[in-house]
């Protein structure tokens with residue numbers, strides 16, 4: 001995996017293929033992400049080709065826990081909401097080349113995030129995941145029942161089932177998180193992975209390196 005600004009064009013082309021109906025990031029958004037939190041932006045490569053990406057920022061979770069949209073928490077994809085004082089690594093985006101799904105590239109990207117979380121001594125990873133399987137059954141059940149059926153193993157959701165296998169816990173539904181995403185009917189699942197090695201008496205690596213070291217955040 002790597003992080004290199006020169007990769008932006010191939011990455012944006014891949015994002016276009018992953019989400020054909022949604023505008024990809026602009027180059028300036030991607031540049032801001034790399035500027036704000038370079039170590040949080042991971043790409044997966046195979047044969048010198050970008051085949052996946054996982055983008056993250058750090059936040060003070062209590063400021064966002066009640067309700068938020070993707071647009072609000074990522075500052076419209078610029079990550080200017082990144083806060084080095086925070087204890088929470090927030091997963092803003094993850095995707096894998098559609099022709100290479102099921103080959104554990106997503107697993108390696110998630111493992112990269114877990115390693116980042118441990119290395120920076122962050123308390124947890126939180127993300128709000130799309131529910132792309134929901135729209136097909138939306139007329140038959142509310143989203144809460146859909147997610148229960150995924151948790152029970154009666155249904156498979158291409159994103160949530162993957163995230164549960166990666167050790168994330170389902171924490172609730174975020175309505176209107178992605179209002180334009182039709183396959184999820186705008187909903188997302190709030191998921192969390194807790195870093196069992198987090199040391200609460202030690203500042204995070206980002207708190208140590210920031211000029212204003214501040215105090216530990218709840």
Ligand SMILES: CC(C)(COP(=O)(O)OP(=O)(O)OC[C@H]1O[C@@H](n2cnc3c(N)ncnc32)[C@H](O)[C@@H]1OP(=O)(O)O)[C@@H](O)C(=O)NCCC(=O)NCCS
Nearest residue numbers: 094095096101102103104105106107128129130159162165
């Ligand atoms: C979610 C996503 C990142 C997973 O990536 P991936 O590389 O397919 O993930 P993995 O291969 O590590 O794991 C997928 C699991 O599904 C299984 N699988 C089998 N065939 C599959 C297929 N055709 N497609 C997807 N997964 C498949 C894999 O075996 C694996 O299960 P396992 O962990 O029990 O072995 C990918 O599906 C994706 O890019 N989705 C579209 C973008 C998106 O919605 N991202 C989420 C934003 S919230």
